[in-house]
Each structure stands twice: as C-alpha cells, then as structure tokens.
Amino acid sequence: MTETASRPTLEAVAARAGVSRATVSRVVNGGDGVREPLVARVRRAVEELGYVPNQAARSLVTKRHDAVAVVIAEPETRVFADPFFALQLRGISKELTAHDCQLVLLLTEGRDDHARVGRYLAGGHVDGALVFSLHLDDPLPGLIRGAGVPTVFGGRPGWGDGTRDAAPAVYVDCDNRGGARAAVRHLVGLGRTRVAHLTGPLDQTSAVDRLDGFRDVMVDADPRLVVQGDFTPAGGERAMRELLERCPDVDAVFAANDLSASGALRVLREQGRRVPEDVALIGFDDMLPVAEQTDPPLTTVRQDIEEMGRLMARLLLSGLDRRGEAAGPAGTPAGVVLPTTLVRRASA
Amino acid sequence: MTETASRPTLEAVAARAGVSRATVSRVVNGGDGVREPLVARVRRAVEELGYVPNQAARSLVTKRHDAVAVVIAEPETRVFADPFFALQLRGISKELTAHDCQLVLLLTEGRDDHARVGRYLAGGHVDGALVFSLHLDDPLPGLIRGAGVPTVFGGRPGWGDGTRDAAPAVYVDCDNRGGARAAVRHLVGLGRTRVAHLTGPLDQTSAVDRLDGFRDVMVDADPRLVVQGDFTPAGGERAMRELLERCPDVDAVFAANDLSASGALRVLREQGRRVPEDVALIGFDDMLPVAEQTDPPLTTVRQDIEEMGRLMARLLLSGLDRRGEAAGPAGTPAGVVLPTTLVRRASA
DNA sequence: GTGAAAGCGCTAACAT
DNA sequence: ATGTTAGCGCTTTCAC
Numbered sequence: 001m002t003e004t005a006s007r008p009t010l011e012a013v014a015a016r017a018g019v020s021r022a023t024v025s026r027v028v029n030g031g032d033g034v035r036e037p038l039v040a041r042v043r044r045a046v047e048e049l050g051y052v053p054n055q056a057a058r059s060l061v062t063k064r065h066d067a068v069a070v071v072i073a074e075p076e077t078r079v080f081a082d083p084f085f086a087l088q089l090r091g092i093s094k095e096l097t098a099h100d101c102q103l104v105l106l107l108t109e110g111r112d113d114h115a116r117v118g119r120y121l122a123g124g125h126v127d128g129a130l131v132f133s134l135h136l137d138d139p140l141p142g143l144i145r146g147a148g149v150p151t152v153f154g155g156r157p158g159w160g161d162g163t164r165d166a167a168p169a170v171y172v173d174c175d176n177r178g179g180a181r182a183a184v185r186h187l188v189g190l191g192r193t194r195v196a197h198l199t200g201p202l203d204q205t206s207a208v209d210r211l212d213g214f215r216d217v218m219v220d221a222d223p224r225l226v227v228q229g230d231f232t233p234a235g236g237e238r239a240m241r242e243l244l245e246r247c248p249d250v251d252a253v254f255a256a257n258d259l260s261a262s263g264a265l266r267v268l269r270e271q272g273r274r275v276p277e278d279v280a281l282i283g284f285d286d287m288l289p290v291a292e293q294t295d296p297p298l299t300t301v302r303q304d305i306e307e308m309g310r311l312m313a314r315l316l317l318s319g320l321d322r323r324g325e326a327a328g329p330a331g332t333p334a335g336v337v338l339p340t341t342l343v344r345r346a347s348a
Numbered sequence: 349m350t351e352t353a354s355r356p357t358l359e360a361v362a363a364r365a366g367v368s369r370a371t372v373s374r375v376v377n378g379g380d381g382v383r384e385p386l387v388a389r390v391r392r393a394v395e396e397l398g399y400v401p402n403q404a405a406r407s408l409v410t411k412r413h414d415a416v417a418v419v420i421a422e423p424e425t426r427v428f429a430d431p432f433f434a435l436q437l438r439g440i441s442k443e444l445t446a447h448d449c450q451l452v453l454l455l456t457e458g459r460d461d462h463a464r465v466g467r468y469l470a471g472g473h474v475d476g477a478l479v480f481s482l483h484l485d486d487p488l489p490g491l492i493r494g495a496g497v498p499t500v501f502g503g504r505p506g507w508g509d510g511t512r513d514a515a516p517a518v519y520v521d522c523d524n525r526g527g528a529r530a531a532v533r534h535l536v537g538l539g540r541t542r543v544a545h546l547t548g549p550l551d552q553t554s555a556v557d558r559l560d561g562f563r564d565v566m567v568d569a570d571p572r573l574v575v576q577g578d579f580t581p582a583g584g585e586r587a588m589r590e591l592l593e594r595c596p597d598v599d600a601v602f603a604a605n606d607l608s609a610s611g612a613l614r615v616l617r618e619q620g621r622r623v624p625e626d627v628a629l630i631g632f633d634d635m636l637p638v639a640e641q642t643d644p645p646l647t648t649v650r651q652d653i654e655e656m657g658r659l660m661a662r663l664l665l666s667g668l669d670r671r672g673e674a675a676g677p678a679g680t681p682a683g684v685v686l687p688t689t690l691v692r693r694a695s696a
Numbered sequence: 697g698t699g700a701a702a703g704c705g706c707t708a709a710c711a712t
Numbered sequence: 713a714t715g716t717t718a719g720c721g722c723t724t725t726c727a728c
Contacts, residue, residue, distance in 0.1 A: 023713090093455065106452070
C-alpha cells in the first residue's frame with residue numbers, strides 16, 4: 001500500500017503562482033488566452049506541487065468523463081477463453097485511445113453484478129457504454145436505458161427489432177445469417193446431403209441468426225441434424241458426440257463458431273472420421289489462432305471482429321460529439337451490419 | 349445510442365417528497381435516523397423519479413469511489429490468451445464484489461497508455477489499484493507512486509527489494525524460486541542429467557525467480573541448456589526448437605509455465621521424442637485447461653492463482669479501511685508469498 | 697429527527 | 713488577458 005497524501009488543489013497552485021484559480025484552470029486545460037510568462041509560472045507551480053486535477057470535481061461541472069465503459073455480459077472464464085473478445089476489445093481500444101478516452105472494462109457474471117454495473121453506468125462515471133454478448137433474458141438493456149447512458153451494442157440486441165423504443169438501439173453486427181447461408185451452400189455444393197449444424201447458445205442473437213441461415217438453405221432438414229452447442233470447444237465436443245450418435249450418416253457439419261468446430265474436429269478424429277473426406281466441417285469467425293492451427297485447417301466464415309470493435313467505438317464517440325443536436329431518425333443508423341466472406345481451407 | 353435525459357437530482361427528490369435534501373441524502377445512504385413514514389415517502393419519490401446519485405458529486409465530498417482499478421501491463425492479445433489473468437481476475441472480482449466495490453479494468457499496451465492510466469489513477473476515479481505483470485523497465489510504478497493511490501502488486505515488483513521507499517510496496521506472489529527448485533529436483537531425482545530450462549520473459553521477476561530456482565539446483569549447468577521463452581506456447585515452441593538444436597542430448601525440460609510447456613511438447617512430439625521416456629517435461633502454474641489437456645498431461649508446479657487474486661483484493665481493501673490510522677512498519681506486510689506444490693502427472 | 701447552510705475542487709460566464 | 717463569482721450535486725456539521 002502506498003501513502004495517500006492529500007493532493008494539492010487548483011487553489012494551492014494559484015496561490016503558489018500568484019494568479020487566480022481561473023488562470024490556473026485555463027493553463028491546465030491547454031493554456032489558450034494566457035500570456036506566456038504566466039503560463040510558465042503556473043506550469044512550474046503545477047510541477048512543484050505535483051498537481052493533478054480532481055476528475056470528480058471537473059466532471060461535476062463539465063459532465064464529461066473522457067471514459068467509456070465496455071460491458072461484457074459473460075463470466076471472466078469465457079471472456080478470457082474466447083479470442084473473440086480480445087479482438088473486439090483491441091479494435092475498441094485503438095479507437096478510444098485515438099480520442100484520448102479511457103476504456104473501463106466491466107465484467108458481469110451474475111445478477112448482483114448487473115445491479116452494480118447499472119449503478120456504475122447511471123452514476124455518471126462514463127460518457128457512454130459499449131455492450132456485448134447480451135443474452136435474451138438479460139436485464140442489462142433495461143438497466144442501461146434507465147442509466148440514460150449513450151450506448152452502442154455489439155451484436156444485434158435480442159429484444160425485438162429495436163423499434164420498440166423512441167430511439168432504436170444502435171448496434172454493430174456481422175451478417176450472421178448470410179454468412180451461415182454461404183457456409184451451408186458451400187457444403188451442399190460439395191455434394192453433401194446430410195448437413196448438420198452445431199448451434200451456439202440460442203439465447204444470443206448471433207447463434208439464432210446463424211441457425212436461421214442454416215435453415216434458409218436446409219429448408220426441411222432432419223431436426224436431429226441440429227444440435228445445440230455453446231460456442232466453446234467443450235460444447236462443440238459434446239454436441240458432435242451427440243450428433244454422431246443420433247445421425248451416424250452425417251457427412252457435413254456447420255459449426256456456429258471456430259471454437260466449437262475445433263471441439264467437433266477432435267471428436268471426429270477420435271471416432272475415426274476423416275475430415276473432410278468423411279465429414280466436411282465449416283466454422284465461423286475465422287479466428288486465426290484457432291482456424292489456422294487445427295488439423296486440417298478450418299474452412300470458415302470470416303468476419304472482421306477488430307473492425308467491428310473499432311466501428312462500435314467510432315459510432316459511440318461520434319454520437320457523443322453530436323449531443324444536443326437534433327437527433328432526427330435519419331441521424332444515426334440503428335444497426336450497422338458488416339459483410340462476411342467464406343474462407344476456404346482444408347476442412348471443407 | 350440511447351437518449352440522454354438529464355438525470356434528476358437530490359433536490360428534485362426532496363421537492364417531490366416534501367422534505368429537505370439532507371433527509372433524502374440520509375435515506376439514500378441507508379436511512380438511519382430518519383423516521384419510517386419519511387423514509388417511505390422519500391423511497392417512493394426516488395422510485396418515481398428514477399433517481400440515481402451522481403457519483404462525481406458524492407466522491408467530491410466523501411473522497412470515496414467504491415471502485416478499484418486493476419491494471420494489467422500487457423497487450424490485450426496476451427491478457428486474453430493467458431488463463432492466468434482470468435483466474436486472478438476471478439479471485440479479485442469475487443472479493444471486490446463481496447465488498448460492493450466495482451472492478452475497473454485498465455489494460456496498458458504502449459507508452460501513451462501508461463500516461464493515460466497514470467492520469468486516470470491520479471485523477472481520483474478509484475480508491476486503489478491492483479497492478480499486475482509489471483516489467484522491469486515499466487514506468488507504471490513511478491506513475492502510481494505519483495498518483496498517490498493505494499496499490500497492491502501482483503508478483504514481486506522488480507525495483508529492488510521494495511525498501512527503497514518509506515513505504516515498501518505491498519505485493520502478493522507465489523514461491524516461484526522454491527517451486528522451480530522442487531521441479532528441477534524432481535527431474536534430477538528421476539535420474540535425468542541433461543536438465544534444461546525454458547525461461548519466461550526475463551524482464552519479469554516471476555521468470556527471473558524461476559530461473560534462479562533452476563540454478564539453485566543445477567549449480568553449474570551447461571549455459572546452453574537455458575533458453576529464453578516468453579510464457580507463450582509459440583515462445584515455448586521456438587525455445588524448444590533452439591534447445592534441441594543446441595543440445596540434442598537433453599533428457600529433461602523445466603518450462604517456466606504450462607503454456608510454454610505445451611508449446612515445447614508439440615515440438616518434442618513433432619521431432620519424435622517421447623515424453624517422458626526420452627525427455628521429461630515439467631511446467632509451472634497448473635493451469636488446468638492446459639496442464640490436464642495435453643498429451644501426456646503435464647507434471648507441473650501448482651500455485652493458487654485465484655487465491656492470489658483474492659488475497660490482493662483483501663489486502664487492498666483492508667488497507668483502505670485502515671486509512672489514517674498510524675501505519676507502523678509492522679502494520680502491513682510488504683509481501684505475501686504463497687506456497688507452491690509439485691503436481692505429478694504423466695510428463696515427468 | 698429534521699432542516700439550513702457550508703463547502704468538496706473545479707469550470708465557465710461575466711466583469712474588469 | 714486576467715480575476716471574480718456562481719454554481720455543478722452531494723454530504724455533513726450544526727442548529728432547531
């Protein structure tokens with residue numbers, strides 16, 4: 001534990017420099033409109049006293065915080081196990097840094113956490129929030145709305161089409177459904193007839209949309225060919241085992257993401273099925289450290305995750321800049337959907 | 349982007365409830381010393397208005413924030429790839445939650461980030477900081493000292509023995525050196541004579557301490573048997589390749605952590621060396637998802653990472669509670685070092 | 697038990 | 713160009 005000396009105030013600096021508080025404030029905030037000799041005097045006083053502005057006091061009057069919260073509604077274990085978040089965070093981080101804005105990461109595991117995060121957001125610690133990985137029954141959107149903090153969502157929020165409210169939710173997503181369609185069409189194009197789908201957790205729109213894309217192509221697929229997973233390798237293993245038991249004749253699998261595809265791949269190999277000869281396999285995300293390292297490397301649907309993060313941050317910041325301007329419905333787009341592309345590797 | 353309605357203030361609640369601001373404040377902060385009927389009236393007004401206290405205003409007077417920062421001095425990509433951080437964060441998170449304290453995660457990648465984090469800490473956004481993964485040349489400790497924020501470090505800080513300052517740094521660490529000794533002794537006990545060490549990044553004390561432990565046992569080891577890694581699987585692969593080239597007769601490897609051990613294992617198998625028959629291998633950390641999943645499972649040195657996190661948080665919070673009391677040198681221990689244990693699995 | 701009033705440290709009009 | 717002043721929204725003596 002380090003000492004906590006009570007910090008010097010503007011007042012102290014002003015006294016030391018022999019000027020008014022207002023002048024010190026001006027210098028500290030850029031020094032425009034203050035003559036050079038004074039600027040120097042103040043700067044020296046600041047230096048000598050080790051003055052750092054008290055943000056609470058500053059925010060109280062400016063109502064700005066130069067910080068935005070990133071809220072991830074997943075347990076740490078998942079957040080840290082899934083490169084998806086790392087990539088998105090990296091995009092966000094770059095964009096925020098460029099705007100000299102601090103990223104504050106809030107992880108929410110249980111219901112208590114939700115309440116605390118709600119208080120944090122409503123308490124005016126941040127100028128805005130970027131929210132990820134919402135689940136269908138998540139109380140977070142309500143809390144956020146209540147908090148009145150400008151928010152951009154990562155992934156289409158699950159509560160209807162966003163038109164329920166006066167201001168539709170702003171979100172960034174990739175074309176999950178279209179990407180899924182492309183993947184399944186590719187499998188069909190390969191001549192596969194027993195095409196299965198290992199889904200993600202169906203309380204998330206990304207998983208639902210990918211399932212819908214699968215169904216768009218496999219209009220009357222044997223329902224046993226759809227097995228629920230959870231975006232994790234372990235879930236992929238479990239789902240694949242179940243699938244092989246239910247439908248030993250399966251000849252193609254579209255997994256909802258690369259992580260579950262990697263799990264499925266392990267099971268396939270373990271049970272002596274060759275990929276892609278016996279069973280063709282496609283993932284989703286194009287998470288390089290996963291998709292390229294598997295054996296065989298994964299054919300997958302690519303989305304630019306880092307770019308999504310960057311875009312979310314940009315949307316939020318530009319929205320913040322435009323505060324107070326007439327926010328016509330034409331102002332901010334409700335949702336930005338980025339394209340996906342099929343990346344062919346060896347697994348399908 | 350959601351609407352930003354200007355939030356109701358204490359004043360508004362007071363007006364609505366027909367009481368004074370002071371009374372509302374009392375109710376909001378627990379309601380002691382306010383008679384029941386008033387409490388109810390105020391509560392209802394709070395409810396109706398959706399009032400949430402403005403933290404900036406509150407902090408300005410109380411000087412408390414009910415939030416602590418966790419600073420990790422690593423790029424996101426590493427933070428999110430290494431389960432170590434997830435575990436530690438989980439321990440911290442649990443402890444903080446129990447004290448109704450918000451965890452604010454700050455990741456610092458480059459030098460600009462350092463400055464911003466320094467400003468954030470000094471700006472009085474948090475009551476304290478937990479700092480990890482410091483590197484030898486890190487400017488962070490200086491910034492933190494300057495910020496005057498109570499801090500507990502994860503891992504022994506690298507700047508001397510901590511006695512350079514009036515208040516020695518508080519930290520939590522595991523017995524890296526002792527654990528390393530145990531691992532190497534075990535290898536020697538197995539009859540191995542060409543025992544190598546794949547180090548971690550030597551600008552971190554944990555890596556240095558493990559190397560020292562290795563040297564404690566292998567007093568005059570062939571210097572070529574020590575190869576530098578970086579705690580990552582890729583680094584482990586690289587180091588292992590180099591090692592096999594330099595010393596093809598190596599018969600045991602102590603890797604600085606499980607992640608690099610897993611990389612080393614891949615290379616060993618790829619080059620046709622059987623583990624443990626030809627080369628015995630030991631890791632460090634006992635990171636379950638890694639150590640148990642490898643083939644063969646890793647013998648490793650266990651440290652209770654989650655407990656370390658919990659302990660760090662507890663130390664910080666108890667220090668915060670004791671503010672102002674005479675902080676005698678006997679008050680807070682400078683460093684807490686947790687024991688390690690050797691976990692035998694199949695790799696050695 | 698409750699209210700009135702004084703600030704916490706800062707910025708932003710408004711004077712000068 | 714610089715100083716003066718009035719709050720930002722809250723907690724906390726201090727009277728009543």
